[in-house]
Amino acid sequence: MRIISGKNRGRHIVAPSNLPVRPTMDMGKESLFNILNNYFYLDNIHVLDLFSGTGNITYEFASRSALSVIAVDENILCTKFIQKTIEQLKYDNVTVVRQDAFAFLKSCHKKFNVIFADPPYDMPNIELLPDLVFDNNLLLPDGWFVLEHSGIHDFSQHTKFYEHRKYGKLHFSFFVDIQEDNQDDK
Numbered sequence: 001m002r003i004i005s006g007k008n009r010g011r012h013i014v015a016p017s018n019l020p021v022r023p024t025m026d027m028g029k030e031s032l033f034n035i036l037n038n039y040f041y042l043d044n045i046h047v048l049d050l051f052s053g054t055g056n057i058t059y060e061f062a063s064r065s066a067l068s069v070i071a072v073d074e075n076i077l078c079t080k081f082i083q084k085t086i087e088q089l090k091y092d093n094v095t096v097v098r099q100d101a102f103a104f105l106k107s108c109h110k111k112f113n114v115i116f117a118d119p120p121y122d123m124p125n126i127e128l129l130p131d132l133v134f135d136n137n138l139l140l141p142d143g144w145f146v147l148e149h150s151g152i153h154d155f156s157q158h159t160k161f162y163e164h165r166k167y168g169k170l171h172f173s174f175f176v177d178i179q180e181d182n183q184d185d186k
Contacts, residue, residue, distance in 0.1 A: 001056050004030050006063030008089055013059065019077055021053035028170040032146065033060060035165070035174075036114065039144070042066060045113035046140070050101040050129075055082035057116050062091040072097045072104050105132040111140045121150040130158050130175050145175040 003011045004026065015021070036042065043065040049058045052071035055078075061069045071082050071094060079098040086094045097104065101117065102125070115133055119126050126149060133145045144162075147155065149171050155161050160175040 001054060002026065003059050003063045004033060006060070006065065008059070008063040011063075011089070013054070013056075013085060015054040015081060016077070019054060019081060020075060021078065025168075025170060028148075028167040028172070029056065029060060031165065031167055032172060033064075036144075036146075040113060046111070048072065048108075048110075048112045048115040048138070050104070050115065050117040051119045052082060052096075053078055053118065055085055057118065058082060058094060059085065059089065059091075061114075062086065062089070062094050066093060069094045070097060070110075071095070072099055072101050074098060074100045102128070102132065105129075105136055105138065108136065108138060111138055111143070113140050113143045115139065115143070115145045116148070117146070118148040121152075126153060127155070130155065130160055133175070134160055134177060139177060143176070147173045147175070149173065 001013050003009060045066050047061045047066050047069045049069060049071045052058050052073045055071055058069050058071040073079050076098060079096050083096045115138060117129055129147055130145060133139065139145060151171055155173040156164060160177055161173065162176045163174040165172045
């Protein structure tokens with residue numbers, strides 16, 4: 001895995017082979033960050049990375065100087081690896097939390113510009129994630145929830161669904177809370 005952009009651009013990070021993860025592929029990650037870069041100043045956002053695994057997405061946001069990144073994973077090997085890596089990269093904008101992502105969403109009181117989730121593709125209840133984000137009011141105004149998933153899931157009927165992008169077998173569904181303007185057209 002490599003960091004695509006920012007202060008650690010081009011840096012390769014080798015994760016231990018014993019981590020139970022499937023990191024987001026570089027092509028998908030690069031496409032995702034191209035999209036996000038068109039909507040956000042990445043050095044002026046707060047990010048939540050759920051099911052952070054190797055920390056691949058966390059490092060990318062941190063390298064691009066996000067104000068804060070919280071990396072959440074329940075696996076102790078993953079959180080230890082992320083903690084070690086952020087210390088080596090000298091990221092002071094990252095916090096690592098070892099907790100179940102569903103429980104974290106239910107108890108979190110902070111709000112974010114971007115929430116990214118990359119759960120195991122076969123995880124039960126993946127369809128609950130968008131509702132947990134929006135029901136717990138975890139996004140700042142104009143914030144986005146991005147869910148990485150396999151092709152067996154279709155979120156297009158969700159009330160907060162915005163867009164779907166596919167890169168090979170990799171799928172991203174984007175969710176936003178669009179506030180309707182109630183003013184009459186003049």
